[in-house]
Amino acid sequence: MAMILAGLSLPKSVAAQQSTGITIGIIGKTSTAWPWFVAQKTGYFEKYGLRPQIISIDSSAACTQQLAAGSLDVGAVSPTNIIEAIRGGANVQYVLSVLIVPPFSLYVKNNIRSLGDLRDKTIIVGGSGDVTHMFLDAMLKAGGLKPGDYTLTYAGATNARFAALKSGSVDAALLLPPFSFLAEADGYRNLGTVKKYVGSFPLSGIAANGKWLDGHAASMVALGKVYVESMRWLENPANKSAAVQILVDATNANNAEAVKTYDELVSGLHAFSQTGLTANADMAKVVSALVDLHQLDAPAPPAGQFYNNKFVQQANNEFGSKR
Numbered sequence: 001m002a003m004i005l006a007g008l009s010l011p012k013s014v015a016a017q018q019s020t021g022i023t024i025g026i027i028g029k030t031s032t033a034w035p036w037f038v039a040q041k042t043g044y045f046e047k048y049g050l051r052p053q054i055i056s057i058d059s060s061a062a063c064t065q066q067l068a069a070g071s072l073d074v075g076a077v078s079p080t081n082i083i084e085a086i087r088g089g090a091n092v093q094y095v096l097s098v099l100i101v102p103p104f105s106l107y108v109k110n111n112i113r114s115l116g117d118l119r120d121k122t123i124i125v126g127g128s129g130d131v132t133h134m135f136l137d138a139m140l141k142a143g144g145l146k147p148g149d150y151t152l153t154y155a156g157a158t159n160a161r162f163a164a165l166k167s168g169s170v171d172a173a174l175l176l177p178p179f180s181f182l183a184e185a186d187g188y189r190n191l192g193t194v195k196k197y198v199g200s201f202p203l204s205g206i207a208a209n210g211k212w213l214d215g216h217a218a219s220m221v222a223l224g225k226v227y228v229e230s231m232r233w234l235e236n237p238a239n240k241s242a243a244v245q246i247l248v249d250a251t252n253a254n255n256a257e258a259v260k261t262y263d264e265l266v267s268g269l270h271a272f273s274q275t276g277l278t279a280n281a282d283m284a285k286v287v288s289a290l291v292d293l294h295q296l297d298a299p300a301p302p303a304g305q306f307y308n309n310k311f312v313q314q315a316n317n318e319f320g321s322k323r
Contacts, residue, residue, distance in 0.1 A: 019051040020219050024206075025063040025075030028056055028157025029251050031177055031261050032099055032204055033076065035230040035272060037250040038243065044229050048222040059156020060204070061127045067092050067209050073216070074223065077207045078131040079286040083306050084295065091210035094307040095220060096227060097278040099203035101271040103264060104135060104194040107165060107183040108172040115143025115191055121171035122151045124161045130154075131203060132174045134289050135194045142197055159251075177264055178247070178257035195269070202282040203271075217311065224315025227276045232319075235266060235274065276312040283307055 026033040036054060039045050045052050055072070057063040063075040064082060068090035082094045112118060118140060126132035137147060153170060155161045162179040164170045165188065174194070175183055184190060194201075206223070213220055233239055240262055247258040265271045283303040290296040 019046060019049045020216070020222075021051045021053065022216075022219055022223065023053045023055060023071075023073045025055050025057045025066060025072045027060055027063060027076050027204070028058075028159050030158050030179070031247060031251065031265060032158075033250070034243075034247060034265075035098065035227055035234060037246050038230040038234050039226045041242075041246050042230065042233060044226045044233075047229075048225045050219065050222055050226065057156070058160070059127055059154075060130060062156065064090075064092065064207065067207055070209050070211060072209065073212045074206050074208045074220075076204055078126070078204050079202050079283060079306070080129055080131045080134070080290060080295075081127075082205075082207050083286065083290060084129055086306055087296070087301075092207050093210055093213060094205055094207045094278065094283075095213070095309075096206035096224060096276040096312050097202060097273045097282070097307075098205045098227075098276070099271055100200060100273045100279075100282065101269045102131075102135060102194040102198065102201050102203045103176055103269055103271045104132065104174045105180045106136070106139060106172060106191045106194075107175050107180060107188040108191055109165075110187055110189050112171060112189060112191075115140055116145065118143065118172055119145055119149050120151075122153060122169070123172040123174075124153050124155055124164050124170045125174055126156050126161075127154045128152070129295060130156070131201070131286070134293065135198060135201075136174060137293070138197045139192065139194065177261035178251065178253040181257045181260050182253075200282070201285055202278070205276075205278065213311075220311040221314045224276055224312040225318065227312075228274070228315055228319050231272055231274050231276075234272070235270075237267075240266075275316050277309050277316065278307040280304055 060078040060081045064077050064085050066072045067075050125136050158176040158179050161173040165173040244258040287300045287303050291298050291300045
């Protein structure tokens with residue numbers, strides 16, 4: 001199911017009328033799409049000649065499927081999904097890294113006090129092959145549990161996982177800000193952050209349909225420029241208040257939650273890549289994790305075959321970015 005976001009369109013101008021259309025899939029109206037919300041409000045899409053149609057998709061897996069089918073030009077995906085798609089022969093490329101530090105926390109019903117207490121409980125993650133599944137397994141292994149000791153159910157967007165937790169249909173959920181703050185305010189217990197168990201790990205980025213990319217290299221470079229400038233704007237402390245309001249408008253979070261989200265994701269974790277470039281070592285972590293989960297056969301294939309930095313590198317060259 002897809003939903004076109006309302007209320008975030010750019011003002012019309014001569015430049016916009018001459019721009020190139022691009023369909024961009026995001027996974028729910030969450031903080032993970034913050035750079036794109038910034039780009040819309042600041043006019044950076046328009047500045048670089050793009051006219052975006054931003055569409056909310058239920059999950060990374062669904063977004064990957066729509067990319068492979070050509071229903072989207074580019075879209076937000078987890079590296080795990082894109083690796084599986086490429087291995088399956090899909091004509092897609094991972095072209096821009098976005099979240100490089102996992103800001104998830106595991107929230108549970110208040111009667112659950114430890115990771116070990118999740119034995120025989122129902123937990124919601126993004127998908128069977130989603131990176132959140134890997135994160136959960138790593139956390140619960142530290143609690144003495146192994147796959148099969150708990151029941152999994154799936155929802156790709158963190159707002160949907162929070163809704164499942166609130167409904168009582170699950171006992172635990174991996175959540176991103178600001179929904180993690182909402183869960184805490186509602187009395188759910190935080191059993192810890194993913195970062196504590198896995199460290200830095202590429203969480204999501206932008207992939208492109210290969211056929212679209214062949215004919216729109218300039219648009220992909222332009223999208224890289226949009227991202228780089230949006231991130232420079234987002235990480236500038238002088239823009240904090242405006243950035244918070246953008247998140248409030250886009251996600252329906254309240255101001256206090258959005259401020260906490262900024263402090264955690266932007267000021268604290270620096271969870272977003274500033275350049276959009278994918279580090280080979282980071283992608284190798286994903287490949288290795290998939291081998292450990294028996295979703296890829298050993299020996300691990302070269303990580304470099306699963307991403308393409310060419311377009312975003314060209315965008316960064318214009319800005320002189322070093323990070």
